Amino acid sequence: MQLLVNGETYEVDVDGETTLLAVLRHDLGLTGSKYGCGEGDCGACTVLLDGRATNSCITPVDSAAGQAITTIEGLANGNDLHPVQEAFIEHTAFQCAFCTPGFIMSLVALFGRNPRPDDRQIRGALTGNICRCGTYVRILQAAKAAAERLGRRGGE
Amino acid sequence: MTITSDLHEDAVLVVTGPPQWAGELELPEPAGPEATLLTMNRQGDTVAFSGKVEYGQSIRSGFTLAIADELDVPLASVQLILGDTDLVPYDRATLGSQSTMTVGIQLRRAAATARRALIALAAERWAVDATSLSTSEGHIFPAGEPSQRVSYADLLQGQNLRLLIPEEMTIKDAEDFVFMGKNLPRIDALARVTGQAKYSQDIVVDGMLHGKVLRPPSYGASPQQIDTAGSERVPGFVMVVRDGDFVGVLCEREDASEQALDAIRVRWRENLDLPSDSDFPGILKETAGEMVILREEGSLAEEFAKADHVLDGSYFIPYIANAPMEPSAAVASWEDGKLTVWSGDRSPFGVRDQLARDLDMREDQVRVIAPEIGGSFGTKGTVSVAYEAALLSKAAGRPVRVVHSRAEEFMWGTVRPATLIEIRSGFQADGKIVAWECTAYHTGDLAIRGQRGADTPYNTPTVRIAVADCKSPLKSGSYRSLGCAGNHFAREVHIDEIAASLHMDPVEFRLMNLTHPRLRRVLSQTADRFDWDSRRTESSSGIGVAIGYDAGSYVAECVELVVQRKVVRVQRVVAGIDCGMVVNPEGVRNQVEGSIIMGMGTALREEVEFDAGRLLNPVFSRYRVPRINDAPQIEVVLAGDPTTPSTGAGEPGIVPIAAAIDNAVYNTTEARIRDLPIVPRLP
Numbered sequence: 069m070q071l072l073v074n075g076e077t078y079e080v081d082v083d084g085e086t087t088l089l090a091v092l093r094h095d096l097g098l099t100g101s102k103y104g105c106g107e108g109d110c111g112a113c114t115v116l117l118d119g120r121a122t123n124s125c126i127t128p129v130d131s132a133a134g135q136a137i138t139t140i141e142g143l144a145n146g147n148d149l150h151p152v153q154e155a156f157i158e159h160t161a162f163q164c165a166f167c168t169p170g171f172i173m174s175l176v177a178l179f180g181r182n183p184r185p186d187d188r189q190i191r192g193a194l195t196g197n198i199c200r201c202g203t204y205v206r207i208l209q210a211a212k213a214a215a216e217r218l219g220r221r222g223g224e
Numbered sequence: 225m226t227i228t229s230d231l232h233e234d235a236v237l238v239v240t241g242p243p244q245w246a247g248e249l250e251l252p253e254p255a256g257p258e259a260t261l262l263t264m265n266r267q268g269d270t271v272a273f274s275g276k277v278e279y280g281q282s283i284r285s286g287f288t289l290a291i292a293d294e295l296d297v298p299l300a301s302v303q304l305i306l307g308d309t310d311l312v313p314y315d316r317a318t319l320g321s322q323s324t325m326t327v328g329i330q331l332r333r334a335a336a337t338a339r340r341a342l343i344a345l346a347a348e349r350w351a352v353d354a355t356s357l358s359t360s361e362g363h364i365f366p367a368g369e370p371s372q373r374v375s376y377a378d379l380l381q382g383q384n385l386r387l388l389i390p391e392e393m394t395i396k397d398a399e400d401f402v403f404m405g406k407n408l409p410r411i412d413a414l415a416r417v418t419g420q421a422k423y424s425q426d427i428v429v430d431g432m433l434h435g436k437v438l439r440p441p442s443y444g445a446s447p448q449q450i451d452t453a454g455s456e457r458v459p460g461f462v463m464v465v466r467d468g469d470f471v472g473v474l475c476e477r478e479d480a481s482e483q484a485l486d487a488i489r490v491r492w493r494e495n496l497d498l499p500s501d502s503d504f505p506g507i508l509k510e511t512a513g514e515m516v517i518l519r520e521e522g523s524l525a526e527e528f529a530k531a532d533h534v535l536d537g538s539y540f541i542p543y544i545a546n547a548p549m550e551p552s553a554a555v556a557s558w559e560d561g562k563l564t565v566w567s568g569d570r571s572p573f574g575v576r577d578q579l580a581r582d583l584d585m586r587e588d589q590v591r592v593i594a595p596e597i598g599g600s601f602g603t604k605g606t607v608s609v610a611y612e613a614a615l616l617s618k619a620a621g622r623p624v625r626v627v628h629s630r631a632e633e634f635m636w637g638t639v640r641p642a643t644l645i646e647i648r649s650g651f652q653a654d655g656k657i658v659a660w661e662c663t664a665y666h667t668g669d670l671a672i673r674g675q676r677g678a679d680t681p682y683n684t685p686t687v688r689i690a691v692a693d694c695k696s697p698l699k700s701g702s703y704r705s706l707g708c709a710g711n712h713f714a715r716e717v718h719i720d721e722i723a724a725s726l727h728m729d730p731v732e733f734r735l736m737n738l739t740h741p742r743l744r745r746v747l748s749q750t751a752d753r754f755d756w757d758s759r760r761t762e763s764s765s766g767i768g769v770a771i772g773y774d775a776g777s778y779v780a781e782c783v784e785l786v787v788q789r790k791v792v793r794v795q796r797v798v799a800g801i802d803c804g805m806v807v808n809p810e811g812v813r814n815q816v817e818g819s820i821i822m823g824m825g826t827a828l829r830e831e832v833e834f835d836a837g838r839l840l841n842p843v844f845s846r847y848r849v850p851r852i853n854d855a856p857q858i859e860v861v862l863a864g865d866p867t868t869p870s871t872g873a874g875e876p877g878i879v880p881i882a883a884a885i886d887n888a889v890y891n892t893t894e895a896r897i898r899d900l901p902i903v904p905r906l907p
Contacts, residue, residue: 204852
């Protein structure tokens, strides 16, 4: 089966029922998406399918074939970080950071469909992501900073 | 996975000393034998070594800033090696908010020792007095003449310095810091936002297999019959490993190992006589062991008889799951009789020593490396996943990775002890406390777990503080501010009850009964920032306060919340912390914010439910940890004096929060909830 991941086409030889997370981590060596619960409860495995935030741990890989898959590894353009990544660094919006890729991907999906989300919409987009270190206050600050930056870019 | 090879090979300056130092304070454990703490090579690059591990608390940044400041070198020239038993000095475990206090300060002294030696080399070269020289960014120059500078690298040519940290070695004052005390990005930030940070589940070794271990459906269950024929039909199956009741499957892929595990047919004998959570809290008193008296002064009976009022309160805190986002995982690899294990454990040396005992090996035949750790909060201090990987790897003759499932993490990790606390207080009509009797029952093997924070900081002429351990139906383990958070919940709610019964303001009441200067200061500053007096009279929301102490630090928290039917929405928290001199202000704020969010979970909804040996809610959808919608506005007030030594910051913030929330709920609903969690018990 062919997969389009971070702009590159990969040929993988796996059962269609295999989870997308397992294929990304095991077959493609993209370990930035994390196994946190395997049940879609925690969001640590979040990736984008055609721009939509998706729990890759409960997504059969055959249902992702034919869609553009984006993982945390595919966000930065060379050394140019995505504005959400930059904002996470500036606000230290993490501690152990195990959940960080998932939060960043959920926010990137939100900004893709709504470049100027308000606080309620940001929280709504992140309810499926758990940060046990409790850095939510910083994640909200980083999300607002990224929204402002993206809004300015959009207005240029 | 490549292992950094000999880091000492090109070292031309080596500083040794015991890995810990606490000055005039008492060390919580022996300082340890002398070891290499810091080296510099000919290029002037620094490598420092510590047995501590990074599980999110930002110790890598804190140590790096401290070393760069004491050495006067650029941050990028300092490399820190953490938690690798072949490379770093022995360390028992990363716990108790001790790292900055004892190891961070010793690394500063090691760096200061190196800097002094470099200055001495320059003084000799220029035939001037060492006190006339200054340092900056890896260079030395005569004070006021930075253009005549010489680099550390130049000075180190042809040198081979071996230095022992002198007993009298001094470190810099806060006003001389370049990095410490500033708001700087974490030095490991880039890897963390790009998915490059490697946790145990991300470690890959050539030829690695994936293992899963058979678990009983309930505690105390034993297998009567095991049939693994189905596993063998799973594509990619390699082997079954059996050793008594231990059964593991090995496959070429992780997902295959899950299928192979599911395909094992087992007839279990379960023990249905085990306790259930409905047996709480009675079971705690019934199974209590010996009572340890922590403090006993004066005659309680006399004071209770004389007091204007006597108040009794009984407080219960259920089991709490640590539930770090990263489930436990380990990779084991054997080569020429040496076992290397990557495991995100907070005690790499503890794992090494235990593995050596269990596998009948010498300690130097086992190397344990802690990669990035996805949260601990007190768990991941157990050896099981590393042992499982080692055993399976030995049997297979190939490297093996074992990653626990979320359900395994919930069921076979440890839980915060359940606690019952009974308090009887005697007080006068004017608000003066005259008698305080506190008896605490904490589950677990050692009452010492419940002693932390059990004593009252409030003035009272007569007092008795007693702590007992009691039988634990589930495996009690450590947790953020172990024992201390529960003890504070009971005490600070009880204090609020006294103030309410006398119609006194809770802040004023606390100040009236406190003389401890640091607690008074942190409470006053926090209440001021919160605007306590006007919020208390003007706000239609619930307003609550609590204070506390832990890990040498002092904290106060004020909370504003609303209660709507069965929902508690915490709107604003102001938290003051006095942890002495602050190395990394953003790090301290981040830790206090995280402690508050975590403590909100224990206050409002978290509770491990179990029935006859079965865990009833081992999933995030039923074990309700705080989510982003629960997050309030949080303001952190750094109330410490920069001239007092640094004390713990990772834990103290959790100590008052549950009581502050409970007191605020009472303030708005007049319902006094003495058993946690609050939400299911709202009227």
